[in-house]
Amino acid sequence: MANKQKAKVTKRESLKRKREVASDIRLKKKIKIDLLNKTNNDVNLIISKHVTTEQKKVELHDIDIDNMTSGMNDAEIKLQTLKVAVLPPPTVPLRVYSNLPLTLPSDLKEKEISLTEYRPMESTASEKTSEESPISPLQNFVNFELRGHRVIEINHFFEQLIKISGHESLFQCGLHSMEIKSEKNNSFISQFLIQCKMCKQQFKIESSNLQLNKLAVEGVIAAGCGHAQLKQISASLDIPIMSEHTYKINQDEVFDEWEVTAWESMKLAGEREREAALKENRIDKNGIPIIDVILDGCWCKRSYRTNYSALSGAAAIIGRRFGQVLFMAVKNKYCCICARAEKLNEVVKQHECFKNFDGPSTAMESTIIAEGFKKSVEIHGLIYSRFIADGDSSTYSRILATRPYTIVTVEKIGCKNQRQRW
Structure with missing residues (x-):
């Protein structure tokens, strides 16, 4: 046998x-x-x-x-x-x-052309060992250490590969003759320098034409997480980790864009409420549309019937008919840079300070709501004649004290669900 x-x-x-x-x-x-x-x-x-x-x-x-x-x-x-x-x-x-x-x-x-005079040199011991062991297909494509995973935009990436595979040359080049020379990495975005081994032409390929870093930061913030959680996710997926500096830059850009989007959304909501009020002929003596709203507030720290010491609070005014936000704001009592300078008796350096409130934490909601009522005509051309809220009397008292409208007196409608809770 x-x-x-x-x-x-x-x-x-x-x-x-x-x-x-x-x-x-x-x-x-x-x-x-x-x-x-x-x-x-x-x-x-x-x-x-x-x-x-x-x-x-x-x-x-x-x-x-x-x-x-x-x-x-x-x-x-x-x-x-x-x-x-x-x-x-x-x-x-x-x-x-x-x-x-x-x-x-x-x-x-x-002359006679001989094809048999040349014989390849004998392989060295190391070469024989490498031939016997399995070789990764990328070993001939990458001439430096390239590890981990990358995020790519599939259509954009393959369009670039197809484009360079047909580059002009006398040597019948193609993707089989390409090798990656280097990678320029910026967190979730990579730029590869690829060189043809035949004609020595070089090409640059980007992993994506999108702002992946900003999109990643936006998604993490929307999920209620931050830079530490993004690092954990990147490490688990073996993706290059975003630095804290890069995260901060993209976070500021995301916040600025969200603020602009929020104001545009509130303007559209006001126009929608205004058109509905005009159709129902709900206007005052000066022809300004009148609507009903819902309002409530929140704090960064739970303070239900005890220890009202939250350093930050927010409140919003919502149109009753369509349920869209017409006004919202945030009040902060603390700035870490100002607090550190005060503790060390130093002059506060120039910075973007988010501290905009000095009163008690319980007054944050009423202050924001009163501000929203005073700006309703300026922002939306509307009068909030009635509002639905919880049993907190301080907010209603603050609205009456500020007297936002000269002709209309604001009325309060108690929330049935809130009364049952009390």
Whole structure:
């Protein structure tokens, strides 16, 4: 049984050698015919025409033809160039370095071209070991350490790959001849420098044309998280971690955009309430539309019937008919930069201070609501004649004290659900 298997292996090897010899002979005949017809006198074009990837163009280890061909005449030089270029199997593309002109002399047709004089050098021990071990497909594509995962916009990324795969060259280049030289990373966005190993052209490819860093920060904030949670998510996915500085820059941009969007949304909500009031003919003596609203507040610290010491609070006014926000604001009693400067008896440096309230925490809601009533005509052209709220009497007292409208007196409607809670 063992003898039969050995015979089969020997027969396959013999057939393989015969096919290689036949392939060399056919290639030799094609090149000689092309040279004898004088249809193409450029060695590079002849080689690229006949020595295709199927016949294995090879890359020699930086062969210097100028030194190798010293003392030869032009015909012998061109013959030696062909011997170097037209070779049997090994596996990497041809790269021959020479400053010699490559126009063929007329007497080259008399020379014999040999394809068998070159034999590849024996592999070293390390090379044999690497051949025996499995090799990653990216090993020939990346010539530096590239680890982890990246976020890419799939259509944008493949459009760029398709574009560079068809770049103009005389060497039949393609994606198979590309290698990644470097990566410029900015958190979730990467820019790769890719070079063609044949023609040495370089290209830059971006992982996405979107603002991924800003989108990531926006999503984390919307989920109620921050930079620490984003770091944990990135580490778990093996994605480059965003620095705190980059997070802060994108966070400020997100907040600015959200503020603009919020005001635009409130303006649209006011216009919608105004149109509905005009259709119902709910207007005062001056023709200003009158509507009903719902209002409530919240604090950063739970203070139900005890310890009203929250440092930040917010409140909102909502249109009753459509349930959309017409006004909202936030009051802060604390700024860390101001507090630190005061503690150290230092002059406060210039900064963006968010402290905008000095009164008791319980007064935050009523202050914001009264401010919203006073600006209702200016912002929306509306009068809030009635409002629905909880049983907190301080808010209603504050509204009456500020007297936001000269003709209309604001009325309060108690919330049934809130009364049951009390």
